[in-house]
Amino acid sequence: xxxxxxxxxxxxxxxxxxxxxxxxxxxxxxxxxxxxxxxxxxxxxxxxxxxxxxxxxxxxxxxxxxxxxxxxxxxxxxxxxxxxxxxxxxxxxxxxxxxxxxxxxxxxxxxxxxxxxxxxxxxxxxxxxxxxxxxxxxxxxxxxxxxxxxxxxxxxxxxxxxxxxxxxxxxxxxxxxxxxxxxxxxxxxxxxxxxxxxxxxxxxxxxxxxxxxxxxxxxxxxxxxxxxxxxxxxxxxxxxxxxxxxxxxxxxxxxxxxxxxxxxxxxxxxxxxxxxxxxxxxxxxxxxxxxxxxxxxxxxxxxxxxxxxxxxxxxxxx
Amino acid sequence: xxxxxxxxxxxxxxxxxxxxxxxxxxxxxxxxxxxxxxxxxxxxxxxxxxxxxxxxxxxxxxxxxxxxxxxxxxxxxxxxxxxxxxxxxxxxxxxxxxxxxxxxxxxxxxxxxxxxxxxxxxxxxxxxxxxxxxxxxxxxxxxxxxxxxxxxxxxxxxxxxxxxxxxxxxxxxxxxxxxxxxxxxxxxxxxxxxxxxxxxxxxxxxxxxxxxxxxxxxxxxxxxxxxxxxxxxxxxxxxxxxxxxxxxxxxxxxxxxxxxxxxxxxxxxxxxxxxxxxxxxxxxxxxxxxxxxxxxxxxxxxxxxxxxxxxxxxxxxxxxxxxxxxxxxxxxxxxxxxxxxxxxxxxxx
Numbered sequence: 001x002x003x004x005x006x007x008x009x010x011x012x013x014x015x016x017x018x019x020x021x022x023x024x025x026x027x028x029x030x031x032x033x034x035x036x037x038x039x040x041x042x043x044x045x046x047x048x049x050x051x052x053x054x055x056x057x058x059x060x061x062x063x064x065x066x067x068x069x070x071x072x073x074x075x076x077x078x079x080x081x082x083x084x085x086x087x088x089x090x091x092x093x094x095x096x097x098x099x100x101x102x103x104x105x106x107x108x109x110x111x112x113x114x115x116x117x118x119x120x121x122x123x124x125x126x127x128x129x130x131x132x133x134x135x136x137x138x139x140x141x142x143x144x145x146x147x148x149x150x151x152x153x154x155x156x157x158x159x160x161x162x163x164x165x166x167x168x169x170x171x172x173x174x175x176x177x178x179x180x181x182x183x184x185x186x187x188x189x190x191x192x193x194x195x196x197x198x199x200x201x202x203x204x205x206x207x208x209x210x211x212x213x214x215x216x217x218x219x220x221x222x223x224x225x226x227x228x229x230x231x232x233x234x235x236x237x238x239x240x241x242x243x244x245x246x247x248x249x250x251x252x253x254x255x256x257x258x259x260x261x262x263x264x265x266x267x268x269x270x271x272x273x274x275x276x277x278x279x280x281x282x283x284x285x286x287x288x289x290x291x292x293x294x295x296x297x298x299x300x301x302x303x304x305x306x307x308x309x310x311x312x313x314x315x316x317x318x
Numbered sequence: 319x320x321x322x323x324x325x326x327x328x329x330x331x332x333x334x335x336x337x338x339x340x341x342x343x344x345x346x347x348x349x350x351x352x353x354x355x356x357x358x359x360x361x362x363x364x365x366x367x368x369x370x371x372x373x374x375x376x377x378x379x380x381x382x383x384x385x386x387x388x389x390x391x392x393x394x395x396x397x398x399x400x401x402x403x404x405x406x407x408x409x410x411x412x413x414x415x416x417x418x419x420x421x422x423x424x425x426x427x428x429x430x431x432x433x434x435x436x437x438x439x440x441x442x443x444x445x446x447x448x449x450x451x452x453x454x455x456x457x458x459x460x461x462x463x464x465x466x467x468x469x470x471x472x473x474x475x476x477x478x479x480x481x482x483x484x485x486x487x488x489x490x491x492x493x494x495x496x497x498x499x500x501x502x503x504x505x506x507x508x509x510x511x512x513x514x515x516x517x518x519x520x521x522x523x524x525x526x527x528x529x530x531x532x533x534x535x536x537x538x539x540x541x542x543x544x545x546x547x548x549x550x551x552x553x554x555x556x557x558x559x560x561x562x563x564x565x566x567x568x569x570x571x572x573x574x575x576x577x578x579x580x581x582x583x584x585x586x587x588x589x590x591x592x593x594x595x596x597x598x599x600x601x602x603x604x605x606x607x608x609x610x611x612x613x614x615x616x617x618x619x620x621x622x623x624x625x626x627x628x629x630x631x632x633x634x635x636x637x638x639x640x641x642x643x644x645x646x647x648x649x650x651x652x653x654x655x656x657x658x659x660x661x662x663x664x665x666x667x
Contacts, residue, residue: 068445120631121582123387123445128627131569135621142617247453250446260443292457299454306442 014257018272022279029283036286043164047157047233049278050167051076051226051242053271055249056256057178058219060270063253064182065194065212066262067122069219071111072226072249074133076242079104079227081137084146084237093153100231101224107133108220112213122216130246137239145238149231157233167229174222179267187211195262244295251302252277257309277301327637333579336633337594344598344605352608360604362486366555368600369489370395370548374567375574375592376500377430377541382575383517384530384537385584386437386444391545392567393455394429398422398549400459403468403559406475415472423546429455430542434535452568460561469558479554489551496544501589513537517584566620573623574599577630595630599623 030037055072062069083100087093107129114125159166182188193201194208202208223242231237256273258265280301284294329335349355374391381388404410406418433451437444478488504510516523516533524530553559578595580587602622 114628114631118632118635120635124576124582124627124631127389127569127572128624128631130624131573131620132624132628135618135624139618139621244453247449250449254446260446290461292460295453295457296461299450299452299457302450303436303440303442303447303454306446307436307440310441 014269015272018256018269018276022272022276025276025279025283029279033283033287036283040163043160045282046165046168046278048282049274050157050165050171051230051233052245052248052252052278053171053274054167054174054222054226054229055219055245056252056270056274057174057267058215058222059249059253060256060258060265060267061178061182061191061215062122062219063250063258063260064191064262064265065215066198067115067212067215068126068250068260069111069122069216070126070246070250071107071129071133072219072223073242073245074130074137075104075107075220075223076227076230076245077137077239078107078133079224080231080237080241081141081239083227083231084144085140087149087237088146093149096149097228100227101221104224104227105217105221108217108223109213111220112216115216116209116212134239137241141239143239145236147236149235149237154232154235157229170225170229175267175271182267191215192263195259195264247302248277248281248298251298251305254302255305260306333591334588334594337578337591337598341594341598341601344601348605348608355604355608360608364597364600364604365490366487367603368596369487369493370552371567371570371574371596371600372493372593373489373496373544373548373551374541375571375578375596376496376589377537377544378571379575379578379580379587379589379592380500380503380513380537381444381534381541382572382580382582383513383584383587384534385517385520385582386534386537387572387582388433388444388448388538388541389568389572390433390448390451390455391541391571392564392569393452393459394426394542394545395549395553395564395567396459396561397429397455397462398426398546399553399559399563400463400468400561401425402549402553403471404462406472407468407470408472409470410468415475419550422550423543426546426549427539427543430539430545431535433542434538437538438531438534448568456565463559463561465561467558467560471554471559475554479551487551487555489548489555492547492551496547497589497593504589509533509536514585517581517586519585570599570623573627577626579630579634595626599626 026037035041059069059072079100082103083096086096086099090096111122111125111129114120114129115122155166157165157167161169180188182191187206190201190206190208190211193204193206194211198208227241230241252273253265253270254260254273255276256265256269256271258269277298280297281294284297285291345355354360374395378388378391402418402422405413405421406415429451433444433447436442436447440447480487483491502510504514512523512528513533513536515526516528516530520530553563556563574596575587575592576582577599578587578592580592603616603619606616606619606622
């Protein structure tokens with residue numbers, strides 16, 4: 001096999017490019033600000049990452065089918081208010097967590113129903129629920145914020161086991177499950193098939209509607225889970241929880257090499273994308289102390305990465 | 319009975335009819351509660367508030383007709399407002415209004431053109447481009463304004479934006495003019511017909527020799543220009559320019575376009591529906607005020623607007639299904655493309 005052949009067939013280009021970018025970023029950071037690269041500090045700073053990371057998993061699956069979910073951030077607002085209201089009225093943390101997950105799942109199911117049963121474009125569905133969920137959160141809470149959930153609860157997001165934050169274990173578990181699901185189960189393979197050609201998948205006998213419904217419901221459930229960690233981290237539940245998260249999550253997934261048209265991508269790429277976004281954000285806000293610069297960088301990164309992938313066109317295995 | 323139902327469904331399929339009925343219904347209910355709702359001042363206020371949305375929605379509608387989307391108009395409006403404020407305010411760079419305003423219009427058009435170029439030449443999906451720009455431009459605006467508000471806009475501009483010719487503010491007149499121009503583009507120029515052709519079938523349009531690149535570039539540039547125009551005529555109405563200006567505006571505009579019956583899959587939609595839905599959605603806040611639900615009720619505005627889109631898309635599906643004979647045809651629901659309507663589905667005037 002000649003080198004050119006090898007270059008053409010090598011299946012991991014995408015991950016290599018992302019890895020090189022990440023290494024490049026980290027070495028630049030290391031030169032500019034050596035303290036930044038300390039492992040302990042990084043683990044401590046990783047707290048900002050886990051909610052995004054959890055949301056990025058279902059987002060990857062949804063984008064793989066050629067859909068999109070813009071409502072995840074708003075869904076978190078709704079879940080946070082549900083959590084706060086439940087805690088204020090019952091005082092039970094376990095019940096509040098359950099309600100939070102239920103509300104999230106219900107919201108996701110509404111998305112799923114509209115996308116799969118009513119056959120409305122996911123972009124429109126989730127744009128509508130994006131406004132509806134956030135509006136419901138603002139309406140029911142009336143701008144009030146709920147807090148004081150106790151020290152034990154805030155340990156959930158802030159605590160460490162063997163030097164690693166607790167949410168990291170949760171994320172690792174979910175990520176591995178999702179990766180195995182995508183690569184090893186029939187319905188996981190159907191997700192790619194839907195992204196490639198939905199009609200053909202339907203004709204091949206897969207229950208596309210049910211699968212899509214489940215994916216959006218799963219996304220809602222994960223929004224509920226992310227909310228619990230978010231609330232635990234800030235010890236506050238407010239209607240504005242998760243504002244703007246959808247952008248960061250979609251950016252991470254797209255930068256991670258999942259095609260926005262569906263059918264291409266994997267969880268591994270998303271994890272690398274998440275790390276890249278996370279480190280960029282940390283570095284930018286550390287170095288220049290300007291919050292606005294961060295959103296400029298993320299927005300440009302999103303557009304830039306897609307432009308880049310148009311040019312380099314990596315070969316893909318599915 | 320059956321014939322009656324048929325007629326009812328046929329009428330409801332015209333999005334405009336449903337919207338007019340809804341507007342009348344809401345107006346009737348609210349004016350029963352508080353007759354002050356029908357007051358000249360209130361009606362004029364609704365018109366004034368809908369003006370910028372109408373102006374921008376004309377552009378976004380053309381973008382959606384070509385099967386693309388633009389969700390960056392809110393941020394763009396903020397950036398242009400900041401730019402305008404910095405240039406012509408007598409507390410800032412003190413440039414003449416006649417330099418500042420054309421520059422703002424030019425910048426808007428250029429940014430629209432850039433968006434279009436990224437979508438067509440860069441081949442990046444428009445939802446991703448405009449989602450990225452939404453955040454990037456918002457960040458740039460905050461950076462540009464440095465956390466300060468801008469005031470001290472020229473008096474003549476502020477007066478014009480409040481009371482223009484014939485007692486109506488400049489914004490309303492601009493909206494009317496933009497509506498007429500857009501309607502002419504849609505129905506009476508090859509350009510408009512080509513935009514719809516491109517949206518109905520990208521492939522056939524290319525095969526007939528239309529340039530998708532040029533058509534989409536036009537749609538995005540037009541949106542950018544109209545956003546700048548809306549900024550110029552509407553922003554001076556406020557005493558000062560804040561950096562949060564226009565946030566959520568993109569959502570409102572897209573909502574209006576979708577509720578107005580423009581198909582997100584492209585190629586179908588009428589300006590009349592868009593204008594009516596702008597008025598309906600602009601009425602939400604004043605209606606809540608007149609129903610006297612107070613501060614608490616106004617927090618529900620966003621939820622109500624979101625519900626409107628949901629209702630619009632659900633009725634769309636239900637009505638189109640009942641037209642196809644009631645039974646749901648599972649096998650035909652495979653593609654994401656909207657079910658083609660009958661021959662009247664085009665942009666008939």
